[in-house]
Amino acid sequence: MTNEDKRARIALAGIPNVGKSLIFNRLTGGRAWVGNWPGVTVEKKVGTLRVNGVEVEVVDLPGIYSLTAYSVDELIARNFIVEEKPDVVVCIVSAINLERGLYLALSLLELGANVIIDLNMVDLAEKEGYRINHKKLESIIGVPVIPTIAPIGRGIDKLKEAIGKAIHEEKVQIRIVDYGRIVEEAISKIEEVVKDLAPELTEKYPARWIALKLLEGDSDIIDKVSKLPVGKEIIDKANQLREILKEKIGDPESYIVERRHERVSEIVKTVVERAAVPRVSMTDLLDSILTHKVVGIPFALSAIYLLFRFAFEVSTPLVDLVDVTINGYLHDLVLEIHSLPEWFTSLLADGIIAGIGAILVFLPVIAFFFLGFAVLEDVGYMARVAFLVDRVFHKFNLPGKAVIPLIIGFGCNVPGVMAARGIEDENERKTTALIAPLASCNARLPVYLVIGGAILGTMAGFAILSLYVLSIILALIVGLLLRRILFKGASTGFIMELPPYMMPRLDNVTIKTWERTKRFLFKAGTVIFLATVIVWLLSVTGPGGYLGPEALEDPHLIRESWVGVLGRSLSSTIFSLMGWDWKAAVALFFGFIAKEIVVSSMAILYGVGEEKLMDVIAESQTFTPLTAYAYMAFVLIYVPCLATLAMIRNELGLKYAILALIYEILLAYIVSLSIIGIGSVLGFS
Amino acid sequence: MGSSEDKFKRYIYVIVPIEVMLGLAYLVVCFIAIINWYLGIIGAGEILYPNYVPGDLGVSLVMLSIGFLMILSVYYWFRRKIVKSLAAIILGLGLAVAAMVMQVLVTTASWLDSIIVNEPITYEELMLGFLRADALLGYIALPLLYVSLRILKKTIITQ
Numbered sequence: 001m002t003n004e005d006k007r008a009r010i011a012l013a014g015i016p017n018v019g020k021s022l023i024f025n026r027l028t029g030g031r032a033w034v035g036n037w038p039g040v041t042v043e044k045k046v047g048t049l050r051v052n053g054v055e056v057e058v059v060d061l062p063g064i065y066s067l068t069a070y071s072v073d074e075l076i077a078r079n080f081i082v083e084e085k086p087d088v089v090v091c092i093v094s095a096i097n098l099e100r101g102l103y104l105a106l107s108l109l110e111l112g113a114n115v116i117i118d119l120n121m122v123d124l125a126e127k128e129g130y131r132i133n134h135k136k137l138e139s140i141i142g143v144p145v146i147p148t149i150a151p152i153g154r155g156i157d158k159l160k161e162a163i164g165k166a167i168h169e170e171k172v173q174i175r176i177v178d179y180g181r182i183v184e185e186a187i188s189k190i191e192e193v194v195k196d197l198a199p200e201l202t203e204k205y206p207a208r209w210i211a212l213k214l215l216e217g218d219s220d221i222i223d224k225v226s227k228l229p230v231g232k233e234i235i236d237k238a239n240q241l242r243e244i245l246k247e248k249i250g251d252p253e254s255y256i257v258e259r260r261h262e263r264v265s266e267i268v269k270t271v272v273e274r275a276a277v278p279r280v281s282m283t284d285l286l287d288s289i290l291t292h293k294v295v296g297i298p299f300a301l302s303a304i305y306l307l308f309r310f311a312f313e314v315s316t317p318l319v320d321l322v323d324v325t326i327n328g329y330l331h332d333l334v335l336e337i338h339s340l341p342e343w344f345t346s347l348l349a350d351g352i353i354a355g356i357g358a359i360l361v362f363l364p365v366i367a368f369f370f371l372g373f374a375v376l377e378d379v380g381y382m383a384r385v386a387f388l389v390d391r392v393f394h395k396f397n398l399p400g401k402a403v404i405p406l407i408i409g410f411g412c413n414v415p416g417v418m419a420a421r422g423i424e425d426e427n428e429r430k431t432t433a434l435i436a437p438l439a440s441c442n443a444r445l446p447v448y449l450v451i452g453g454a455i456l457g458t459m460a461g462f463a464i465l466s467l468y469v470l471s472i473i474l475a476l477i478v479g480l481l482l483r484r485i486l487f488k489g490a491s492t493g494f495i496m497e498l499p500p501y502m503m504p505r506l507d508n509v510t511i512k513t514w515e516r517t518k519r520f521l522f523k524a525g526t527v528i529f530l531a532t533v534i535v536w537l538l539s540v541t542g543p544g545g546y547l548g549p550e551a552l553e554d555p556h557l558i559r560e561s562w563v564g565v566l567g568r569s570l571s572s573t574i575f576s577l578m579g580w581d582w583k584a585a586v587a588l589f590f591g592f593i594a595k596e597i598v599v600s601s602m603a604i605l606y607g608v609g610e611e612k613l614m615d616v617i618a619e620s621q622t623f624t625p626l627t628a629y630a631y632m633a634f635v636l637i638y639v640p641c642l643a644t645l646a647m648i649r650n651e652l653g654l655k656y657a658i659l660a661l662i663y664e665i666l667l668a669y670i671v672s673l674s675i676i677g678i679g680s681v682l683g684f685s
Numbered sequence: 686m687g688s689s690e691d692k693f694k695r696y697i698y699v700i701v702p703i704e705v706m707l708g709l710a711y712l713v714v715c716f717i718a719i720i721n722w723y724l725g726i727i728g729a730g731e732i733l734y735p736n737y738v739p740g741d742l743g744v745s746l747v748m749l750s751i752g753f754l755m756i757l758s759v760y761y762w763f764r765r766k767i768v769k770s771l772a773a774i775i776l777g778l779g780l781a782v783a784a785m786v787m788q789v790l791v792t793t794a795s796w797l798d799s800i801i802v803n804e805p806i807t808y809e810e811l812m813l814g815f816l817r818a819d820a821l822l823g824y825i826a827l828p829l830l831y832v833s834l835r836i837l838k839k840t841i842i843t844q
Contacts, residue, residue: 303783
C-alpha cells in the first residue's frame with residue numbers, strides 16, 4: 001500500500017455509457033455518499049469496498065473522454081488524480097467502444113496513475129461478432145485488464161482481486177506512446193528543464209506529462225507553471241520548442257493527439273479478434289438483399305403479386321356473400337313488394353340495388369387490398385420498395401416515394417392521390433398526385449374482366465396484365481412530361497428513412513385499412529348512389545316521355561331513351577373511329593362518375609344481370625378483339641372518377657383537377673386510337 | 686462463442702444442400718408454370734401436371750424469385766458473402782412460406798365460397814388446392830424457416 005497509515009482510495013474513470021455506475025454499485029454494494037466536487041456543481045459519488053479485509057474508498061469520477069483542460073469534468077478528474085493521488089484508478093472501457101476507452105486509459109497512464117482496466121460489456125462485443133484478447137492487451141499496455149459483464153456481475157470478483165493486489169503494488173511508469181524522434185527530443189528537453197528548475201512540481205506531476213502538456217499548450221498547466229518563481233523560464237523554453245515543432249510538424253497539440261489516436265488504433269488492431277461468423281441485426285441482414293438494386297426487384301414483384309392474390313382471391317367468399325345478399329336476396333325481396341308503385345320498385349331493384357350492389361361487391365377486394373398493403377407498410381417493407389424504384393423513377397425525374405401513391409392507386413385512386421402528401425418537394429408532389437389516377441384501380445378491373453372475358457378469351461389474362469404494365473409506363477412518361485413542362489426542377493435525392501423491420505401492429509393496420517376503405521364506402525353511398533338513379537332515370541325516359549321500366553328489358557325501347565340518344569350521338573361522333581356501339585359509348589359517359597358504373601350501366605343497357613353480361617357482349621359482336629382491347633385501354637386512362645377529381649381539387653386546387661380531366665381524356669383518346677391504328681396495320685382485327 | 690460458431694457451421698452444412706435442392710425444385714415448377722401459361726394462351730388444351738402447377742405467370746414469377754433466392758444463397762456462401770447468403774436463405778424460405786400460406790388461404794376461401802354460393806366443392810378438389818406445388822414446397826420450407834430463424838437468432842442476429 002502506498003499510504004500505509006491511511007485508508008486506501010480508488011477512483012473509477014470512464015467515458016459516458018460504459019456502465020460505470022453499475023460497476024460502482026457492484027463494487028460498493030450500492031451504498032454511496034453523494035455530494036459535489038469542490039467549487040463546482042458536478043456530482044461526486046463516494047462509496048466503500050472491502051478487499052482482503054481492508055476498507056477501500058471508491059470515488060466515482062465524472063464521465064470523461066480524455067484529460068484535457070477544455071472541460072470541467074476532465075479537469076476535475078485529472079486534478080483529483082494528481083492532487084488526491086488515489087492508490088488505483090479503475091478505467092472502465094467498453095468492449096464495444098474500445099478505441100475511445102483506450103484513449104482515456106492511455107491519458108491516465110501518461111498522467112502517472114496506477115491503472116487497472118475494466119473491460120466491460122464483453123458479451124455485447126461477442127454479439128457484435130468480435131472478441132478482445134485481454135491478455136494481449138494486458139501485455140501491450142502493462143497494466144491488468146479484467147473482462148467484466150456488469151449487469152450479471154461477471155468478472156467483478158476478479159476486478160476486486162486485482163484492485164486489492166494493485167493497492168499493494170508500486171506503480172510503474174510505462175511509456176506506451178512514442179511521439180516520434182522530433183517530439184520526443186522536445187519532451188526530453190522540457191523534462192530536463194522542469195526537473196532542474198522545479199523539482200517540487202515533479203513530485204506532483206510526472207515530468208514527461210508536464211512536458212507534453214506544455215507542448216500541447218494546456219492552459220491549466222501553463223497557468224500552474226507560470227505561478228512558480230521559475231515558471232517564466234520553463235514556459236519560455238517550452239514556447240521556443242513549440243515554435244520549432246510548429247515549423248516541422250504543424251500544430252503540436254493536433255500532432256500529439258493524432259499520434260495518441262494512431263497508437264490506440266494499432267493496439268485495437270492487435271487485440272481485436274473478429275469472429276468467423278459476423279453479427280448483424282435482422283434489419284441489416286434482410287436489407288442486404290431487399291434493397292439490392294437487382295436482387296431486390298423479383299422479391300418486390302412477388303410480394304406485390306401475393307398482395308393482389310390476397311386481395312382478389314382470398315376475398316372471394318365475402319364478395320359472393322355481398323353479391324348473394326344484395327343482388328340476390330335484397331333485390332328479390334324488393335321485387336316481391338307489390339304494394340309499391342311499379343316505377344318505384346324498378347328504381348329500387350333495377351336502379352339503386354343493382355347499381356350499388358354491383359359496386360359493393362368490390363368492397364371486400366378493396367378492404368383486403370388495403371389490409372395487405374397496411375401490413376407491408378407497417379412491417380417496413382414499402383419503404384424498401386420506394387428505395388428500390390428510386391433509381392428508375394429518378395430517370396423520369398420522379399422521386400422513389402412516388403411509387404407509394406401509385407401502388408395505393410392500384411387499390412383506389414382517391415387515397416393514391418392523398419398519399420402524394422408524403423412527398424416533400426412541391427413540384428414532385430403535384431406531379432405524383434396528377435399521375436396517381438393513371439394507376440389501374442380496382443374499379444377498372446370489372447370492366448377488363450367483362451370485356452376481356454367476353455371478347456379476348458384465353459388472351460384475356462395477358463391483356464389485363466398488359467394494361468397494368470401500360471398504366472405504369474404511362475404514369476412514368478406523363479410524370480416526365482409534367483416535370484419537363486409544368487413542374488420543372490431537379491429530382492430530390494432519396495431522403496426517406498428506412499425504418500427497422502418490425503411486426504405489424506394490429507391497431508395501426510386496422511386504422512389504416514379502415515381510413516382507406518371508408519372512402520370507397522362513402523363513394524358508394526353518395527356518388528354512385530346518385531349515378532345509378534340518374535342512369536336508371538335516363539334509361540326509362542326519353543324525348544318521347546316516360547318509357548317505363550320495360551325499357552330496361554327491351555333493347556329497341558331503350559334506344560329511344562335519353563341514354564340511347566346520348567350513346568348514339570357519342571358513337572357517331574367522338575367514338576366513330578373506334579368502332580364501339582352506342583351502349584359501350586354511353587357506359588363510358590357514366591363511367592366518368594365512377595369507373596365501376598361502366599359495367600353496371602352496360603348491365604342495365606343490355607337488359608341483363610352482370611352474370612350474363614359477358615355472354616351477351618360476346619354474342620352481340622359489339623367489339624372485335626382489337627376494339628375491345630382499345631376500349632379497355634380507354635377505360636384505364638380516361639378521366640379519373642369524380643371522387644378522385646374532388647381529391648385532386650382538395651389537394652392541388654381546381655386548376656389541377658381540370659388539368660387532370662383534360663390530359664387524361666386526350667391521352668385515352670390518343671392511346672386507344674393508336675392501338676386500333678397500329679393493330680389494323682399489323683393485321684389484327 | 687465457440688459453441689455458437691459450431692452450431693452455425695452445422696446449420697450451414699445442412700441448409701446449403703437443402704437450399705440447392707429446394708431452389709431447383711422451385712425453378713422447375715416455375716418453368717412448368719410458364720409452359721402451362723403458354724399452352725393456355727395458344728389453347729393447346731392439355732397442360733402439364735394440371736392438378737399441381739397452374740398456368741399462371743404470377744405464380745411462375747413467385748416460384749422464380751424463391752428458386753433464384755435459394756440458389757443465390759448458395760452462390761453467396763461460396764463467395765464468402767455470409768450476410769447476403771443468410772439473407773437470401775431467410776427471404777427465399779420466407780417467400781416460399783408466404784406463397785404457401787396464400788395458396789392455403791385461397792383454397793380455404795374457395796371452400797367457404799362454395800358454401801356461400803351453394804355449389805359444393807368435393808374433398809378431392811379441396812385437397813388438390815392444398816397439394817398444389819407452391820403449397821407442397823411451402824410445407825417443406827416452413828420448418829426450415831423456423832429452424833433457420835431460431836439458429837440465426839442465437840448465432841448471428843443481434844436483435
